[in-house]
Amino acid sequence: MxxxxxxxxxxxxxxxxxxxxxxxxxxxxxxxxxxxxxxxxxxxxxxxxxxxxxxxxxxxxxxxxxxxxxxxxxxxxxxxxxxxxxxxxxxxxxxxxxxxxxxxxxxxxxxxxxxQGTVELQGGTAAGLDSILGALGITSNDMASDDAPCVASPGTPRLLVPVRTLPTLLAMRPDLRRLAADCRRLGYLGCFVYLLSPTRRAASARMFAPAIGVGEDVVNANSTGCLAAHLFATHGHRSIDVEQGHTAGRPSSVFATATATTEGISVRVGGMxxxxxxxxxxxxxxxxxx
Missing domain, CATH: 3.10.310.10 (Diaminopimelate Epimerase; Chain A, domain 1)
Known part of the structure; x- marks a missing residue:
């Protein structure tokens, strides 16, 4: 090993x-x-x-x-x-x-x-959003005003949730049992909660995936790729550097680049x-x- x-x-x-x-x-x-x-x-x-x-x-x-x-x-x-x-x-x-x-x-x-391949982005309001926010311990008032939650899938759907402030992101203490039940019911791998920098070229994020037995993931690279696809579709940005792992005491970083193809938005994901x-x-x- x-x-x-x-x-x-x-x-x-x-x-x-x-x-x-x-x-x-x-x-x-x-x-x-x-x-x-x-x-x-x-x-x-x-x-x-x-x-x-x-x-x-x-x-x-x-x-x-x-x-x-x-x-x-x-x-x-x-x-x-x-x-x-x-x-x-x-x-x-x-x-x-x-x-x-x-x-x-x-x-x-x-x-x-x-x-990572093609990332599928689902339009419209995410299913079960109010219940998921409640399980995360936040409300719609905590979400960013210039972005919106999005369901993204590189093969397995997960919910991307933008928040307004860093204190909100760092203070989150989800009800993991409730979140696991909601994610299983809705078919989500988990919830990737993020805060964008003013330039939208970087972000801080946390990933909660109790439905697959991981209460909080130190790093979730595939969700970073999903965020890159979302930002490319909504703002035309081609790359993102996402910091994760701070609440676990393990500062981490994932990079992703998005490109338009005939099949959709294709993403490459990287890290050290x-x-x-x-x-x-x-x-x-x-x-x-x-």
């Missing part, structure tokens, strides 16, 4: 992610148990035998995920480090989708980018990663790295 800090900011913070060479004899319940043993919110299981198109599966203690943005960054950083090269460009197979990735060794860590620990045998080690 290797622990990778994904989406670090100036070599600090990031989301601790367990990365392992997958074992085909493992059951999914064993993979979930490994996540609990690791003490991380997520784990990436990599089929490293496929040199150019590895299959990567992502698990939380709750179950398997269709995809995971910061997990992809961790997995590709792990593969680059394992191969002892400075750069690779490979494709990754996850959740029935195959996409391009790039990993480059930099002085301050491993820089990883991946093709640091290999924190290596060579832990998940079969015998009782250690927690959280």
């Amino acid at each position: 290797t622990i990778v800090d994904a989406c670090t900011r100036r070599r600090e913070g990031g989301s601790p992610t367990a990365v392992l060479i997958d074992d085909s004899t493992l059951s999914d319940s064993s993979r979930r148990a490994i996540v609990r043993r690791a003490g991380t919110s997520h784990a990436a299981f990599v089929d490293a035998d496929a040199e150019t198109t590895p299959t990567v599966r992502f698990f939380t203690a709750h179950g398997e995920l269709t995809n995971c943005g910061h997990g992809t960054i961790a997995a590709q950083a792990f593969l680059l480090h394992r191969r002892r090269i400075r750069e690779h460009r490979v494709r990754q197979r996850t959740g029935g989708r195959t996409f391009d990735t790039t990993a480059i060794q930099r002085d301050d860590g491993i820089e990883v980018w991946f093709d 990663a640091t290999i924190r620990s290596r060579g832990v045998d998940h079969r015998v080690s009782p250690m927690s790295f959280g």
Whole structure:
């Protein structure tokens, strides 16, 4: 088992992610148990035998995920480090989708980018908005006046919620049980709550996803890609740098760029990663790295 800090900011913070060479004899319940043993919110299981198109599966203690943005960054950083090269460009197979990735060794860590694909934005008022806001512990008065909540999906829908002030964002203490029930009922992965900078080129954000067993995610890279698509559609901005993880004491950063294509808004997501620990045998080690 290797622990990778994904989406670090100036070599600090990031989301601790367990990365392992997958074992085909493992059951999914064993993979979930490994996540609990690791003490991380997520784990990436990599089929490293496929040199150019590895299959990567992502698990939380709750179950398997269709995809995971910061997990992809961790997995590709792990593969680059394992191969002892400075750069690779490979494709990754996850959740029935195959996409391009790039990993480059930099002085301050491993820089990883991946093709998130097309992000679908749903128009109109988000379903169940009042109930979701109540579960988050905020009201419509706390939301930004020049932006609006949006349901965005790179494969799994999630609700993007813009707030007016940084104190509102940092003080949020959602009712996680209620939020989990609402998200499951409405089909949302979770809620990505964000505050835009005046230029709309940067943001601070928090991700709550109790419906998949993650009360608050240190980093959610796929939701950053969704925000990039939303800002491109509404304001024409092509890139965003989103700070996350401050309330967890793990300052983190995710980058995303959006482009118009014939199929819709396509997004690339990137972040820095640091290999924190290596060579832990998940079969015998009782250690927690959280």
